[in-house]
Amino acid sequence: xxxxxxxxxxxxxxxxxxxxxxxxxxxxxxxxxxxxxxxxxxxxxxxxxxxxxxxxxxxxxxxxxxxxxxxxxxxxxxxxxxxxxxxxxxxxxxxxxxxxxxxxxxxxxxxxxxxxxxxxxxxxxxxxxxxxxxxxxxxxxxxxxxxxxxxxxxxxxxxxxxxxxxxxxxxxxxxxxxxxxxxxxxxxxxxxxxxxxxxxxxxxxxxxxxxxxxxxxxxxxxxxxxxxxxxxxxxxxxxxxxxxxxxxxxxxxxxxxxxxxxxxxxxxxxxxxxxxxxxxxxxxxxxxxxxxxxxxxxxxxxxxxxxxxxxxxxxxxxxxxxxxxxxxxxxxxxxxxxxxxxxxxxxxxxxxxxxxxxxxxxxxxxxxxxxxxxxxxxxxxxxxxxxxxxxxxxxxxxxxxxxxxxxxxxxxxxxxxxxxxxxxxxxxxxxxxxxxxxxxxxxxxxxxxxxxxxxxxxxx
Amino acid sequence: xxxxxxxxxxxxxxxxxxxxxxxxxxxxxxxxxxxxxxxxxxxxxxxxxxxxxxxxxxxxxxxxxxxxxxxxxxxxxxxxxxxxxxxxxxxxxxxxxxxxxxxxxxxxxxxxxxxxxxxxxxxxxxxxxxxxxxxxxxxxxxxxxxxxxxxxxxxxxxxxxxxxxxxxxxxxxxxxxxxxxxxxxxxxxxxxxxxxxxxxxxxxxxxxxxxxxxxxxxxxxxxxxxxxxxxxxxxxxxxxxxxxxxxxxxxxxxxxxxxxxxxxxxxxxxxxxxxxxxxxxxxxxxxxxxxxxxxxxxxxxxxxxxxxxxxxxxxxxxxxxxxxxxxxxxxxxxxxxxxxxxxxxxxxxxxxxxxxxxxxxxxxxxxxxxxxxxxxxxxxxxxxxxxxxxxxxxxxxxxxxxxxxxxxxxxxxxxxxxxxxxxxxxxxxxxxxxxxxxxxxxxxxxxxxxxxxxxxxxxxxxxxxxxxxxxxxxxxxxxxxxxx
Numbered sequence: 001x002x003x004x005x006x007x008x009x010x011x012x013x014x015x016x017x018x019x020x021x022x023x024x025x026x027x028x029x030x031x032x033x034x035x036x037x038x039x040x041x042x043x044x045x046x047x048x049x050x051x052x053x054x055x056x057x058x059x060x061x062x063x064x065x066x067x068x069x070x071x072x073x074x075x076x077x078x079x080x081x082x083x084x085x086x087x088x089x090x091x092x093x094x095x096x097x098x099x100x101x102x103x104x105x106x107x108x109x110x111x112x113x114x115x116x117x118x119x120x121x122x123x124x125x126x127x128x129x130x131x132x133x134x135x136x137x138x139x140x141x142x143x144x145x146x147x148x149x150x151x152x153x154x155x156x157x158x159x160x161x162x163x164x165x166x167x168x169x170x171x172x173x174x175x176x177x178x179x180x181x182x183x184x185x186x187x188x189x190x191x192x193x194x195x196x197x198x199x200x201x202x203x204x205x206x207x208x209x210x211x212x213x214x215x216x217x218x219x220x221x222x223x224x225x226x227x228x229x230x231x232x233x234x235x236x237x238x239x240x241x242x243x244x245x246x247x248x249x250x251x252x253x254x255x256x257x258x259x260x261x262x263x264x265x266x267x268x269x270x271x272x273x274x275x276x277x278x279x280x281x282x283x284x285x286x287x288x289x290x291x292x293x294x295x296x297x298x299x300x301x302x303x304x305x306x307x308x309x310x311x312x313x314x315x316x317x318x319x320x321x322x323x324x325x326x327x328x329x330x331x332x333x334x335x336x337x338x339x340x341x342x343x344x345x346x347x348x349x350x351x352x353x354x355x356x357x358x359x360x361x362x363x364x365x366x367x368x369x370x371x372x373x374x375x376x377x378x379x380x381x382x383x384x385x386x387x388x389x390x391x392x393x394x395x396x397x398x399x400x401x402x403x404x405x406x407x408x409x410x411x412x413x414x415x416x417x418x419x420x421x422x423x424x425x426x427x428x429x430x431x432x433x434x435x436x437x438x439x440x441x442x443x444x445x446x447x448x449x450x451x452x453x454x455x456x457x458x459x460x
Numbered sequence: 461x462x463x464x465x466x467x468x469x470x471x472x473x474x475x476x477x478x479x480x481x482x483x484x485x486x487x488x489x490x491x492x493x494x495x496x497x498x499x500x501x502x503x504x505x506x507x508x509x510x511x512x513x514x515x516x517x518x519x520x521x522x523x524x525x526x527x528x529x530x531x532x533x534x535x536x537x538x539x540x541x542x543x544x545x546x547x548x549x550x551x552x553x554x555x556x557x558x559x560x561x562x563x564x565x566x567x568x569x570x571x572x573x574x575x576x577x578x579x580x581x582x583x584x585x586x587x588x589x590x591x592x593x594x595x596x597x598x599x600x601x602x603x604x605x606x607x608x609x610x611x612x613x614x615x616x617x618x619x620x621x622x623x624x625x626x627x628x629x630x631x632x633x634x635x636x637x638x639x640x641x642x643x644x645x646x647x648x649x650x651x652x653x654x655x656x657x658x659x660x661x662x663x664x665x666x667x668x669x670x671x672x673x674x675x676x677x678x679x680x681x682x683x684x685x686x687x688x689x690x691x692x693x694x695x696x697x698x699x700x701x702x703x704x705x706x707x708x709x710x711x712x713x714x715x716x717x718x719x720x721x722x723x724x725x726x727x728x729x730x731x732x733x734x735x736x737x738x739x740x741x742x743x744x745x746x747x748x749x750x751x752x753x754x755x756x757x758x759x760x761x762x763x764x765x766x767x768x769x770x771x772x773x774x775x776x777x778x779x780x781x782x783x784x785x786x787x788x789x790x791x792x793x794x795x796x797x798x799x800x801x802x803x804x805x806x807x808x809x810x811x812x813x814x815x816x817x818x819x820x821x822x823x824x825x826x827x828x829x830x831x832x833x834x835x836x837x838x839x840x841x842x843x844x845x846x847x848x849x850x851x852x853x854x855x856x857x858x859x860x861x862x863x864x865x866x867x868x869x870x871x872x873x874x875x876x877x878x879x880x881x882x883x884x885x886x887x888x889x890x891x892x893x894x895x896x897x898x899x900x901x902x903x904x905x906x907x908x909x910x911x912x913x914x915x916x917x918x919x920x921x922x923x924x925x926x927x928x929x930x931x932x933x934x935x936x937x938x939x940x941x942x943x944x
Binding site: 249252253254256308309310311312313314315316324325328342343346347350351354357358361362365368369374377378381385388389391392395396399400401 | 461462463464465466468469471472473475476478479480482483484485486487488490491492493494495497500501502503505506
């Protein structure tokens with residue numbers, strides 16, 4: 001070694017704490033601004049609410065200091081900010097709709113956020129190494145499929161707004177699909193890490209196009225059929241699209257073969273076209289997407305148009321929190337929370353929120369790049385991509401990039417199951433990133449002072 | 461596996477770019493189009509959530525916005541009910557603003573007017589919503605009340621002007637309506653009221669003072685004919701005119717009779733006498749002497765053919781373009797297809813009162829900002845010179861005679877010289893005539909000019925004559941202005 005460069009890993013936990021305070025500050029300002037706009041006064045509970053939020057996230061931060069000191073410092077503040085803004089918007093919609101305490105969404109969302117943070121902390125504490133998840137490859141698969149199909153069980157599954165994606169147990173409703181997303185990502189990652197060589201190398205080249213062996217097509221066909229089953233049986237366009245897209249992306253990352261993407265896209269287009277021909281609800285979605293202003297579309301559902309007009313009303317700078325009318329749009333606190341933000345925070349605010357998501361996904365992918373083990377890479381990629389794809393599907397749906405499907409905006413939308421599972425994703429990403437950034441024990445610990453001589457130490 | 465992860469990152473970047481482009485398209489490029497979409501509830505709510513300027517008469521609101529607890533935030537109320545219905549118009553969250561200043565001065569009331577640009581710069585910087593401007597009206601509340609009481613339950617209209625400025629002192633059209641019924645926030649009640657008002661055969665939503673089907677002016681048009689005659693230089697107020705029982709109309713066997721069937725002042729009236737007794741044959745003869753073009757030009761100088769904006773757009777009064785010889789005689793006495801608004805008739809009297817100068821009539825005296833600071837006082841505008849000062853003075857003397865000893869004696873006010881002219885306008889076989897009266901007072905220093913029309917003779921029916929039915933209403937309105 002003629003030149004010596006030392007990478008001195010730093011935990012960056014203080015940066016995280018600073019950013020966290022910043023995020024909590026923004027959330028409290030948003031809460032204040034809603035209070036001033038709607039009630040004309042500073043909300044009296046701002047100190048207690050703020051303390052709760054701060055207490056929970058700082059506790060989580062301390063857990064990270066204790067058990068995952070090298071975890072990515074940006075992820076937690078981003079998620080805190082998104083989660084907090086979501087609660088504020090839901091609270092603002094509660095006020096607009098005049099919901100009393102018993103039926104208000106915001107306190108429940110707050111409760112779920114707290115629970116989500118606790119569960120995420122438990123995951124961090126209990127799961128010392130993400131590679132341990134590989135032990136449960138097929139358990140994860142079975143559990144994931146069960147979760148996916150649970151809503152179809154009679155008496156358990158509930159059909160809401162045309163989609164059968166809910167189960168109701170003891171008065172609590174839950175979307176098991178959200179949990180299935182994590183379980184199946186774990187399964188995909190573990191499975192693909194085992195079989196990637198076979199999937200990547202075996203096969204013939206036909207006309208310069210490398211084709212996989214017929215028997216290796218099995219898994220992708222299973223994934224395709226499962227997502228079609230979700231589409232047909234649960235009538236859930238969004239979940240179906242999410243699973244299949246996630247699987248194809250992970251398959252591509254595992255094998256580096258473009259042919260898998262081609263095959264995936266062909267299967268998807270074929271499935272989508274057949275579904276379009278066979279199922280009225282799919283055809284309707286596409287027609288509403290192409291012309292939401294047609295009288296037939298307006299007679300059926302005006303929510304897409306309501307959302308668009310809300311975003312239009314917001315314009316560049318927005319009406320200001322608490323000063324618009326997002327409550328006009330149906331599901332303004334769940335599927336249509338993005339137009340709600342577009343209306344009140346304007347294009348600028350909406351872009352900021354999208355950039356927060358971009359940063360989150362980027363941190364996930366960076367973790368994947370930095371991790372040394374294949375399973376960790378695939379898992380981190382899968383988790384990050386699932387969030388990215390979900391945002392694309394839900395935001396693309398309300399902005400007419402793609403047909404509207406019913407998915408929640410991660411961390412923002414009202415809904416406990418979505419919130420819990422997304423906090424688990426956060427915990428898993430933090431766990432992997434801790435692994436990625438932590439100095440490996442077999443490397444010599446970096447010297448505290450650079451060695452004397454011509455060698456130059458680079459302190460990063 | 462790092463290369464495909466990087467490529468996947470590019471795909472994700474493309475996905476987010478698509479979202480950013482789509483959001484920008486909706487919220488920036490398409491925003492205005494979306495806001496202007498019919499049925500956009502947010503735009504509606506935004507309009508109603510804003511405090512709209514009040515309409516003030518003598519410092520008191522006749523239309524104002526009051527805060528409410530419902531989603532519209534403000535409720536428009538009209539404290540005087542139907543008294544000012546055709547001045548204010550209505551303001552409905554279903555049917556929009558209409559029927560008066562609510563519509564015509566909407567951009568001022570909402571604070572969006574370009575006239576307010578410099579005043580709004582401050583709002584723009586501070587991010588405040590522009591506040592509406594309140595408008596102080598020219599209406600004299602006593603004159604308005606007198607006009608309303610005078611018309612009572614009869615259909616018709618009254619317009620009173622200040623001759624020197626063109627200020628509209630009173631504007632009443634009957635039947636009126638209560639704009640509060642359309643301003644409510646209960647959709648079904650508003651719809652019900654709207655249906656009822658539109659189905660009403662009396663057409664209460666039409667402001668007869670400036671719009672509607674217009675009226676034949678009858679003998680009040682003789683002022684215009686007299687003005688044309690005097691201005692031609694061929695006649696003066698003492699010129700004797702032929703005033704037989706019937707005037708033979710050229711090119712036809714038809715004749716033009718006098719109202720009472722007899723000859724005027726022994727068949728040889730002076731022009732003053734002819735006006736005093738409203739002699740049809742004498743003025744018909746004048747019409748033939750002067751010709752249709754001269755009549756039309758004189759009428760045009762008084763404002764016929766112009767749609768003035770007060771700021772509501774008044775329908776232009778008309779003298780037909782093509783008149784044959786018999787029609788010239790009929791037009792000269794305000795029959796055939798001459799059509800006028802009460803506003804136009806008041807403008808004729810006001811011009812005579814004002815030395816021949818026609819002033820543009822207007823309703824908005826000045827604007828007031830939300831802190832009630834006054835600004836933008838409306839300056840009177842001269843539309844033109846209808847007749848010379850001498851002709852105006854002669855017409856004033858002639859019209860004074862009408863009230864002194866002619867058909868308009870019921871318009872007399874003790875101690876004040878009144879100048880006026882009656883009119884009884886036939887409008888079809890078997891229908892009672894419209895009763896007209898126009899006047900101004902005091903004749904030597906005019907403070908008010910008024911025009912009154914009572915449709916179909918009002919309560920007097922076939923017995924109606926302008927001097928009988930309408931003159932007392934004109935008198936009360938003038939009295940309310942001069943000697944309250």
